[in-house]
Amino acid sequence: MAPSAPSPQPDVFEAAAAGNLEAIKDLGRIHLEAKNDRGWTPLMFAARYGHVSIVEFLLSAAKVDPKVQNKDGKTAADLAEFWGSLEAVAVFDRLAPNSTTKPKTQQSTASPFAAPATTPSEVTATASGTTSTVSETVGGAKSRLAEWWKRRRVYETEPVHFSGGTHNRLSFLRTDKEYLQASIQASSSRYLILADHGVMFKSTTKHLAFASYNDISHLIGKNPLTDLPDGMVLVFLGADESPETASNIPQVTLVNGRRGLGYWALDLSAKGPGVKQETKDAIEQFLNAFPEKHGHYMAEMRPAAFSLSSPEGGLVAQARSVIDWNKRSRFCTGCGQKNLSLDGGHKRTCPPTLLENGVEKASDCLAHKGVQNFTYPRTDPVVIVCVISQDGERVLLGRQAVWPKGMYSCLAGFVEPGESLEEAARREVKEEAGVHLGHVMYHSSQPWPFPNSLMVGCHAEALNEDFDVTKEDQELEEAKWFSRQEILDALNGSRGVNWGMPSEDGGLRLPPRTAIAHHILKAWAAQKGEMLQPKM
Numbered sequence: 454m455a456p457s458a459p460s461p462q463p464d465v466f467e468a469a470a471a472g473n474l475e476a477i478k479d480l481g482r483i484h485l486e487a488k489n490d491r492g493w494t495p496l497m498f499a500a501r502y503g504h505v506s507i508v509e510f511l512l513s514a515a516k517v518d519p520k521v522q523n524k525d526g527k528t529a530a531d532l533a534e535f536w537g538s539l540e541a542v543a544v545f546d547r548l549a550p551n552s553t554t555k556p557k558t559q560q561s562t563a564s565p566f567a568a569p570a571t572t573p574s575e576v577t578a579t580a581s582g583t584t585s586t587v588s589e590t591v592g593g594a595k596s597r598l599a600e601w602w603k604r605r606r607v608y609e610t611e612p613v614h615f616s617g618g619t620h621n622r623l624s625f626l627r628t629d630k631e632y633l634q635a636s637i638q639a640s641s642s643r644y645l646i647l648a649d650h651g652v653m654f655k656s657t658t659k660h661l662a663f664a665s666y667n668d669i670s671h672l673i674g675k676n677p678l679t680d681l682p683d684g685m686v687l688v689f690l691g692a693d694e695s696p697e698t699a700s701n702i703p704q705v706t707l708v709n710g711r712r713g714l715g716y717w718a719l720d721l722s723a724k725g726p727g728v729k730q731e732t733k734d735a736i737e738q739f740l741n742a743f744p745e746k747h748g749h750y751m752a753e754m755r756p757a758a759f760s761l762s763s764p765e766g767g768l769v770a771q772a773r774s775v776i777d778w779n780k781r782s783r784f785c786t787g788c789g790q791k792n793l794s795l796d797g798g799h800k801r802t803c804p805p806t807l808l809e810n811g812v813e814k815a816s817d818c819l820a821h822k823g824v825q826n827f828t829y830p831r832t833d834p835v836v837i838v839c840v841i842s843q844d845g846e847r848v849l850l851g852r853q854a855v856w857p858k859g860m861y862s863c864l865a866g867f868v869e870p871g872e873s874l875e876e877a878a879r880r881e882v883k884e885e886a887g888v889h890l891g892h893v894m895y896h897s898s899q900p901w902p903f904p905n906s907l908m909v910g911c912h913a914e915a916l917n918e919d920f921d922v923t924k925e926d927q928e929l930e931e932a933k934w935f936s937r938q939e940i941l942d943a944l945n946g947s948r949g950v951n952w953g954m955p956s957e958d959g960g961l962r963l964p965p966r967t968a969i970a971h972h973i974l975k976a977w978a979a980q981k982g983e984m985l986q987p988k989m
């Protein structure tokens with residue numbers, strides 16, 4: 454650009470990012486070739502946001518240079534590909550085929566992210582230069598990523614532990630006090646009993662045990678929605694409304710026109726300030742007598758809940774997470790008053806009034822201003838990433854010093870506020886291992902009720918293979934690239950049994966199938982069609 458060039462109209466980048474072709478057409482060449490302070494051109498913004506008509510106009514009519522790089526060394530075609538703007542990638546393939554900085558050899562066969570060659574029929578489909586539909590225009594780019602998506606679909610068939618609850622959560626009925634009260638007292642309703650970290654199980658099977666309203670009514674009283682004694686938490690989980698249940702369990706209750714088996718969770722930890730001695734005594738008596746009388750027992754949620762089947766695993770995950778949140782949210786974070794439980798245990802709020810020197814007055818807590826007057830159960834997302842090498846044949850795993858010998862797993866970390874899942878994955882892997890990620894693709898997720906995480910399983914493309922676990926956050930003791938065969942052997946063999954098992958021969962051990970790391974590794978490892986026969 455000539456030194457005397459006027460500064461570009463400020464909205465040229467905005468117009469390109471927003472897809473405003475008419476505005477772009479009105480601008481002169483000097484604006485269309487302008488760069489912002491990060492070296493981004495209008496073509497890059499249009500490519501990044503997938504505005505095909507602008508990319509086409511800039512490449513064919515305005516003839517801007519497609520090989521211009523921004524300050525990160527990326528061309529517009531690189532950005533289109535990086536951000537998955539498939540139609541834009543197709544336009545670059547057609548109008549400016551050599552405008553990416555990636556060597557063509559990298560885009561050939563081996564990488565899971567690479568493209569098969571564009572077929573003649575795809576060339577025909579895109580040759581008209583029109584952009585009427587995605588399927589007609591994305592050409593090589595479409596086949597490049599479609600192949601990856603096709604493979605992904607195969608692997609999302611297995612339910613992941615702690616998901617798969619079959620009860621209807623009936624979230625829209627949580628405000629219906631009449632319904633909840635009727636469900637509480639229904640003779641068919643089932644109460645899952647929790648205390649501290651324990652849950653009531655049937656002793657002879659891998660199943661949850663339940664109490665009835667009659668069994669626990671002396672503890673919770675007649676109006677537990679408003680007058681539950683301190684030291685207990687009651688949560689409405691939903692109802693089993695399946696026709697099988699209705700026909701097989703004759704006493705299933707009709708509640709306000711809905712027929713179903715109500716599920717509740719009752720926590721009897723009796724901890725914290727304000728718990729009366731009589732409540733503690735009643736709970737102790739119940740926990741000492743009831744399970745034993747019925748052949749049940751209280752077991753630590755971890756590891757006992759890992760033996761449950763899918764529907765019961767889903768039920769206990771919901772119960773544990775919501776109860777834990779209630780126990781940790783007893784007091785308003787704005788003013789410290791004891792807050793009120795609403796919506797069957799799924800919402801809490803600061804009381805509108807408070808007692809000061811025996812006089813009731815309106816609360817001036819900040820919780821009553823704006824829209825933040827309620828708190829809801831938390832779900833904390835954690836990204837867990839299967840990091841794949843450029844040749845598609847190896848994965849990067851890490852281990853923490855406290856893990857059993859030989860145990861490795863995928864890299865993981867909490868998503869921070871103001872961060873996308875992809876950004877969190879890139880940051881965590883860079884901080885833990887010094888490896889930079891390109892594409893990040895979601896695979897599947899897993900509720901993790903210890904106490905309230907959601908594990909978000911991803912596959913990601915490593916841009917470099919050299920790593921260093923000591924440089925930044927030092928969470929890992931070691932990281933290592935493993936071949937597909939090593940992963941398959943560990944998944945199929947006897948080593949990947951359990952986190953708690955003692956070391957056997959010191960070989961690679963992977964998380965069991967109750968953990969999502971197992972599934973995202975298996976999804977990658979099985980890409981070549983090997984038959985997996987996991988024994989865990």
Ligand SMILES: [Zn+2]
Pocket residue numbers: 785786787788789790803804818819820
């Ligand atoms: Zn408050």
